[in-house]
Amino acid sequence: MTKIPLRWWVLGLVALWAAGCGGKLFPKSKPPVYYQLDYQPAAVHCRQAFQKGLRVWRFADASTYQRTEMVVIEPQGQVKFSSAFQWVARPGVMVADNLQRDLTTSGLFPQVVSGTDPVTVPLELTGRVFVFAWERCGAISQAALQVEVSLIDTDEPRRVVFRRQYDFRSLPLGDDSSAAFARGMSAVMKQFSERFQQDLCRAACSQGKAHSQP
Numbered sequence: 001m002t003k004i005p006l007r008w009w010v011l012g013l014v015a016l017w018a019a020g021c022g023g024k025l026f027p028k029s030k031p032p033v034y035y036q037l038d039y040q041p042a043a044v045h046c047r048q049a050f051q052k053g054l055r056v057w058r059f060a061d062a063s064t065y066q067r068t069e070m071v072v073i074e075p076q077g078q079v080k081f082s083s084a085f086q087w088v089a090r091p092g093v094m095v096a097d098n099l100q101r102d103l104t105t106s107g108l109f110p111q112v113v114s115g116t117d118p119v120t121v122p123l124e125l126t127g128r129v130f131v132f133a134w135e136r137c138g139a140i141s142q143a144a145l146q147v148e149v150s151l152i153d154t155d156e157p158r159r160v161v162f163r164r165q166y167d168f169r170s171l172p173l174g175d176d177s178s179a180a181f182a183r184g185m186s187a188v189m190k191q192f193s194e195r196f197q198q199d200l201c202r203a204a205c206s207q208g209k210a211h212s213q214p
Contacts, residue, residue, distance in 0.1 A: 035070075035182040036088045041102040042194035046201035052153070053111035053121030056100040059092035059147065060128045066090060070181060071133040073144070079133075085178035091132035095147060095189065099125070102193045108200050123161070124152045134181040135169075143170040143184030145192060151200070162203045168192050 064071060068090055069081040087094060103125075104112040113119050131146035151162040168191050170184035 032084055032086045033178065034086050034088050035178065037094050037098055037186045037189050039186045039190040041105060042190060044106055044194060044197040044201065046108060046204060048201065048205040049107060050109050050123065050204050052123045053113065054103065054109040054123040054125055055113050055115060055121050056096055056103065056125045057115040058096045061090055061092040062130050065129055065132050070178060073133045073135045075137050091129045095129055096127065098189060099193060102197065106197055108197065108204060122153055122155045124154055126150050126152065139174060140172040141176045142172050143181055143188050145185065145188045147192065149196065162200065164199060166192050166195065
């Protein structure tokens with residue numbers, strides 16, 4: 001009868017432990033689920049448009065949101081991050097990219113380009129995201145968006161054409177889930193984009209009146 005060396009017994013036991021107990025101690029983690037903002041741009045009609053092209057820079061983020069993980073804010077102000085449910089990009093990137101898409105079809109500007117486009121345009125849109133979170137309050141949860149935007153004319157003399165801070169909350173939702181967060185934030189983003197375009201329209205009309213005066 002052939003004797004099995006002791007080291008082979010040891011290796012066999014290690015393999016069984018890894019397949020059994022070891023697998024429980026270090027379970028394989030599931031890959032994260034990713035979400036993106038999903039909404040149809042609102043049609044904003046304006047009788048006046050800007051006469052210069054626009055560059056949309058990706059927005060900066062407050063320190064809490066410089067990541068792709070979904071952020072949950074508890075009633076006591078505690079901030080939690082979800083590694084299992086994430087956005088496809090950080091909030092500042094998603095907000096700017098969606099605004100660029102919406103403004104491209106709005107007719108408010110003769111040309112809308114991204115920050116990496118080599119085309120030279122005089123107007124620049126910058127911004128900062130202060131809140132992009134799922135806020136919980138008891139059994140009620142809602143998506144919260146707070147962002148500041150600035151429209152800069154880089155022609156001489158350089159000046160701020162428009163600057164405003166926006167604060168939106170979705171309707172209260174009883175469904176406390178990642179999918180509900182994505183739906184709520186998409187609805188909030190649509191509201192913000194529509195209100196922002198309406199404000200831009202008023203700014204364009206004001207500029208048009210100023211230029212028409214002798």
